Amino acid sequence: MTTPAVGAALPGFLNENLVSILNGLAVGMLLFTMAVGLSLIFGLMDVLNLAHGAIFLLGGYVAYQVIVKEGQSWLVGVAVAVAFGAVAGLALGGILRPIRHRGHLDQALLTFGLAFVLADLATIFWGSDFQSIPSPVFLQRSVEVLGQFYPAYRLAVMGVGFALAVVVYLVVERTQVGAVLRAAVEDRAMVSALGINVGRVMLAVLALGTALAAFGGVIGAPILSLSPGVDAEVLILALIVIVIGGLGSIPGAFVGAIVIGQVQSLGIALVPQAAPFALFGAMVIVLAVRPEGLFGSR
Amino acid sequence: MIEPLLDIHGLRAGYRRSVVLQRVDLAVQEGQVVALLGRNGVGKTTLVHAIMGLVQPSAGSIRFGGQELSGRTPDQISRGGIALVPQGRRIFSRLSVEENLRLAHRSRDGRHDLDSVYELLPRLYERRRHRGRQLSGGEQQMLAIGRALLANARLVLFDEPSEGLAPKAVDQIAGLIAGLREHGLSALLVEQNLHVALSLADAVTVMTKGEIVYRATADVFRADPETARAFLGVG
Numbered sequence: 297m298t299t300p301a302v303g304a305a306l307p308g309f310l311n312e313n314l315v316s317i318l319n320g321l322a323v324g325m326l327l328f329t330m331a332v333g334l335s336l337i338f339g340l341m342d343v344l345n346l347a348h349g350a351i352f353l354l355g356g357y358v359a360y361q362v363i364v365k366e367g368q369s370w371l372v373g374v375a376v377a378v379a380f381g382a383v384a385g386l387a388l389g390g391i392l393r394p395i396r397h398r399g400h401l402d403q404a405l406l407t408f409g410l411a412f413v414l415a416d417l418a419t420i421f422w423g424s425d426f427q428s429i430p431s432p433v434f435l436q437r438s439v440e441v442l443g444q445f446y447p448a449y450r451l452a453v454m455g456v457g458f459a460l461a462v463v464v465y466l467v468v469e470r471t472q473v474g475a476v477l478r479a480a481v482e483d484r485a486m487v488s489a490l491g492i493n494v495g496r497v498m499l500a501v502l503a504l505g506t507a508l509a510a511f512g513g514v515i516g517a518p519i520l521s522l523s524p525g526v527d528a529e530v531l532i533l534a535l536i537v538i539v540i541g542g543l544g545s546i547p548g549a550f551v552g553a554i555v556i557g558q559v560q561s562l563g564i565a566l567v568p569q570a571a572p573f574a575l576f577g578a579m580v581i582v583l584a585v586r587p588e589g590l591f592g593s594r
Numbered sequence: 595m596i597e598p599l600l601d602i603h604g605l606r607a608g609y610r611r612s613v614v615l616q617r618v619d620l621a622v623q624e625g626q627v628v629a630l631l632g633r634n635g636v637g638k639t640t641l642v643h644a645i646m647g648l649v650q651p652s653a654g655s656i657r658f659g660g661q662e663l664s665g666r667t668p669d670q671i672s673r674g675g676i677a678l679v680p681q682g683r684r685i686f687s688r689l690s691v692e693e694n695l696r697l698a699h700r701s702r703d704g705r706h707d708l709d710s711v712y713e714l715l716p717r718l719y720e721r722r723r724h725r726g727r728q729l730s731g732g733e734q735q736m737l738a739i740g741r742a743l744l745a746n747a748r749l750v751l752f753d754e755p756s757e758g759l760a761p762k763a764v765d766q767i768a769g770l771i772a773g774l775r776e777h778g779l780s781a782l783l784v785e786q787n788l789h790v791a792l793s794l795a796d797a798v799t800v801m802t803k804g805e806i807v808y809r810a811t812a813d814v815f816r817a818d819p820e821t822a823r824a825f826l827g828v829g
């Protein structure tokens with residue numbers, strides 16, 4: 297595939313852009329924590345949860361409160377934020393229930409409204425300044441990667457995101473719970489006719505998805521900083537990720553997240569003038585070639 | 595007389611814009627196979643779905659084993675002892691054969707488990723690692739029936755099990771249901787293939803436009819081809 301000339305040029309290219317590439321991977325993994333839940337929830341419930349970004353941001357703020365303000369450990373901060381995310385998902389399920397037979401637009405509008413409410417609440421509690429959570433002490437150092445120094449924390453985010461992707465994939469593809477989920481994505485009514493309470497499955501997936509988003513907000517906080525507007529930013533990126541990857545597909549969310557992470561980081565480093573439209577350009581290119589997304593099946 | 599296993603009275607049901615079932619009365623006794631015949635679009639599937647809880651009745655009652663089913667959800671009705679072999683089979687195409695079956699296996703105590711179903715349907719055992727979509731039509735129907743058996747239900751609703759199958763597969767499926775009948779199957783069998791329906795049923799009912807317009811034992815129906823012509827448009 298690679299000609300000798302390109303092959304020879306590669307080390308130089310890598311050398312110059314290593315940090316951009318690694319940053320792109322870290323951002324990609326953060327996006328994955330958002331996108332995977334968004335995608336699963338959409339696949340199963342046909343609901344595009346536009347409050348997902350707000351839950352990401354609030355997860356970060358909750359952890360900020362626990363870790364920075366209350367002085368608790370990172371572990372406690374993560375646990376509280378994830379629990380918050382899960383509860384938010386359950387509440388969202390309760391709110392969506394009465395309109396579950398209405399169309400996409402009603403549901404999207406409801407979650408959209410909810411996103412505004414949550415974001416406003418966040419501003420009331422935590423203001424509009426940039427807030428950040430310092431990374432855990434044992435990760436506050438740099439590690440040598442291919443001859444360059446890079447923050448250990450960001451490498452850890454990549455590792456955690458990757459591990460998460462593997463675990464979610466294995467649970468969905470290899471376990472009985474995952475089989476129920478895959479079956480329900482295909483034919484919800486038939487699953488319920490087999491004696492399975494699909495409503496409960498959907499609630500569980502909602503709670504899991506929003507817990508992951510909140511988790512993403514926590515591990516993203518030392519990298520992105522928390523402030524109003526981050527919610528919409530990550531939501532749009534995550535939406536592009538799942539459109540590129542294919543709605544409902546976990547490998548799709550993973551690959552889409554890596555692609556968008558690179559477009560955001562490497563792409564903009566290489567072609568700064570393309571920054572305003574690089575994201576949508578990537579989306580248009582993928583959709584023109586594969587309208588169902590890279591891993592989509594519908 | 596003891597109460598029928600399934601006892602439907604004055605059932606009215608349909609969809610948002612249309613009432614499909616006007617006033618349906620139907621009973622299935624324990625150990626009985628009742629065939630439900632009728633032309634396309636008269637509401638047979640709607641009736642089956644109403645029993646299963648997939649369509650909400652707007653009036654009337656559906657009693658099963660002495661209990662009212664209206665208002666219950668499909669999963670409650672399934673766990674209560676009714677299994678569905680749906681029209682079009684509706685197996686999960688992306689799940690393996692074995693995953694399809696495991697999904698359906700609810701209770702540990704009952705006549706059927708994975709092994710007994712594989713024994714009854716060795717073809718499914720051979721293809722247990724294949725995805726649903728890789729199966730032939732006949733195999734998919736076997737899988738749909740295997741799924742229903744694993745529910746260890748007291749009543750099975752078959753919605754056109756022979757539809758769209760090659761003649762050989764039709765015979766296989768009919769043979770399979772006949773075998774189940776020997777073991778005391780109670781079932782409502784929607785079937786457009788008159789030959790299949792008559793070979794399996796104890797009683798026959800005919801539906802036109804949302805109402806049951808004819809009911810008789812299978813023997814009486816067989817001796818009365820005029821009726822078949824009149825209601826079904828077949829000879």
Ligand SMILES: Nc1ncnc2c1ncn2[C@@H]1O[C@H](COP(=O)(O)OP(=O)(O)OP(=O)(O)O)[C@@H](O)[C@H]1O
Nearest residue numbers: 609610614632633634635636637638639640641681
């Ligand atoms: N989901 C639905 N929403 C609205 N109308 C429906 C729906 N399903 C079926 N119908 C209509 O209800 C009527 C009865 O349909 P049903 O599927 O019960 O008939 P059927 O007797 O099972 O037909 P077939 O022999 O073709 O399976 C038809 O006019 C059909 O168009």
Ligand SMILES: [Mg+2]
Nearest residue numbers: 638639640681
């Ligand atoms: Mg039908």
